[in-house]
Amino acid sequence: MSSENHRTRVGAQRRERTRLLLLKSALQVLSKKGPDATVIDDVIAVAGLSRGTFYNHFRTANDLLLALANAMSDEVLAVLKPVVLAFDDPVHRFSMGTRLYMRVAVQYPAWGRFITNVGANIVMRGQHFDENVTRDLTLAFERKRIITPNLLVARTIVMGSIIYGIETMLSEPPQEEFSENIVATFLRGMGMPAGEADQIAYMQLPNIGPITGSIFSTLPKPRSTTVAIKQVHAAKPRRSGARPGKGT
Incomplete structure (x- = not known):
């Protein structure tokens, strides 16, 4: 029995390593080609795996993107959750969580571009971050901290x-x-x-440090938000008449 348990455990670990490799490879391909040009052949080529192995884990490229979105979002939320839940007021939680989530997306441009390029139906809708925001907006409404005729509209705006x-x-x-x-x-x-509103929106954000999950750990180390934004724009031609301001 112990031998069978060992084989089962080893098999599960091998399967999880292969799945993680596919997710990391997908992020590499996405960073280079974007979601519209990403195909299964590109991912398995980077991963060094067979097409059959891919289909053992994912049915379609869209399933792969959804799994990658889930995994990366969960790695971010694992760091943000204790910071956000330290506040009892749902409006404070909403402010802190939203701003920290956006900060991470800028500090890790590969993640930020993934969020914006793949689309809300994969990255946001129904994901844990969406659930957390909906939770805090609902509590804020019930406690009369915000006023809205329709919580779904408020959530959509956010x-x-x-x-x-x-x-x-x-x-x-x-x-x-x-x-x-x-x-x-x-x-x-x-x-x-x-x-x-201004007092809550401008609460000082804590330094949460790097995101240390399995996928984020493969990305370049984050810089300060200001430096990250400047690096993103350094390689871009400046628009006529546009003047850079300070980072967020």
Whole structure:
């Protein structure tokens, strides 16, 4: 019995290593080609595996992207969760979680571009981050911290702002306190007094350190958000008349 358990355990570990290799290889391909040009042959070539091995783990390229989104998001949330849940007020949790999530996306541009290029239906909708935001918005509404005629509308505004906000931070000239402005604008629009909205939106963010999950550990080490944004834009031709500002 112990021998069978050992073989089962070893087989499960081997399967998980192969799955992780496919996920890491997919991220490499995505970083070079983008999601529209990524095909299964590219992934298995980078991984050094057979097509049959790929299909033992994923049915389609879309399944692979969904698994990669889940895995990377969970690695981020594993670091953010204890920081966010330290706050009892759901509005404080919402502000802290949203801004930290956007910061990580800029500090790790490969992750940020994956979020914005693949699409909300894979990266956000139904994922743990979406569930956390929905939880905090619902509690904030129940406690009368925000006012909205429709929580689904509030959630849609928030999630859309996060994805488009990350894309803006990675593609447009740096904007000062961009994620803070997004949170403050949302809270004001949901009926919170301007002073309180600004105070919550501009709470000092902690230094959470690097994301140390299996996939994120393969990415270049993060720099400060300001430096990361400047590096993203350094290789891009500056638009006529555009003047860079401070990083978020």
